[in-house]
C-alpha cells in the first residue's frame with residue numbers, strides 16, 4: 001500500500017480574542033489536537049457547524065499558517081516554512097478553493113489572465129505553452145477558450161467557480177483543499193460543480209480535503225469523513241459506514257438532519273442549547289451542554305478519540321468499542 005499523501009499529527013492552533021476594547025483576551029482553541037491521514041487519490045470530508053475549526057484546519061494543513069503544536073507532512077516530508085523557495089515548490093503541488101469565487105478573483109482582469117497567473121508565478125513553460133495550458137484548463141472545467149476573455153462580473157456563479165478550479169489546477173497539483181466550494185451556489189449548480197470535481201479527481205488522481213457543513217455534498221464526494229466540534233475531531237470513519245451508522249451523538253444529530261436521498265427525515269434529532277461558541281468551550285466533552293445522552297462524567301472529562309471497530313474512531317464516553325456498536 002502506498003504511503004498517505006497528507007499526514008496531520010496532533011495539530012493545535014489557539015488565538016487570543018478580546019471582547020470589546022478593554023475586555024480581557026480569551027484563548028480560542030480553534031483547532032485542538034487534530035490528527036488526519038489522507039490517502040492518495042482519496043477525499044476526506046471535514047464536516048461540522050460554523051466555528052468547529054474546519055477552515056482553520058484546512059489552512060494549517062496547507063501551511064498558510066503554522067500550527068502552535070503538532071506537525072503536517074506532505075508526500076512524506078514536513079511542511080516547509082512559509083515564504084521560502086522550498087515552500088513555493090511544495091505549495092505548487094497543493095492548492096485551495098474558497099467558498100466565494102467572486103472574492104477569489106480579481107474583477108479587473110480577464111479570467112484567462114488569472115488562470116495563467118500561477119504558471120507565471122512559478123515560471124512554468126514558455127509564454128506560448130502557458131496560453132495553451134490556459135485553453136486546456138478552460139476545456140477541462142467545461143468552458144470554452146472564449147470564456148477566458150471575459151471578466152468575472154460577466155460570468156455566472158457556477159462559471160466563476162469553474163474558473164477558480166481551473167486556476168487551482170494550473171500547476172498540476174496533487175492535493176486540493178476545498179473550503180465550502182459550492183455553498184455559495186444554487187443547488188442545481190452545486191451538483192454540476194461537485195460532479196465536475198469528482199470527474200477531475202478521477203482523471204487527475206487528485207487528493208482532496210473537502211470542507212463543508214453540508215452533509216449531502218460531503219456524502220457524495222468523500223471516501224472518509226471526519227466530524228469536528230469546537231476544535232476537536234469527535235468521529236472519523238469510512239463515509240458509507242459513518243452515514244449508515246453514526247456513533248457519536250453529535251454525528252447522529254447531523255446525519256438525522258440530512259437524510260439520504262429517498263429516505264424520509266423521520267427521527268430527526270433536534271439539538272437543544274446554544275450553538276458552539278469557540279471563545280467559551282465547555283469543560284469536559286465540549287458537546288455535553290447539548291448532548292441528549294450526557295452523563296455526569298461528561299462535564300469534567302474530555303473523551304479521547306478511540307477506535308471502536310473497523311476503521312471508526314469516536315470521542316464519546318458511551319461509545320467504547322465493538323461491543324457498544326453491536327449493542328446499538
Ligand code: SF4
Nearest residue numbers: 285288291298316317
Ligand atoms: Fe454526549 Fe458524554 Fe458522549 Fe460527549 S461524552 S457525546 S456529552 S455522551
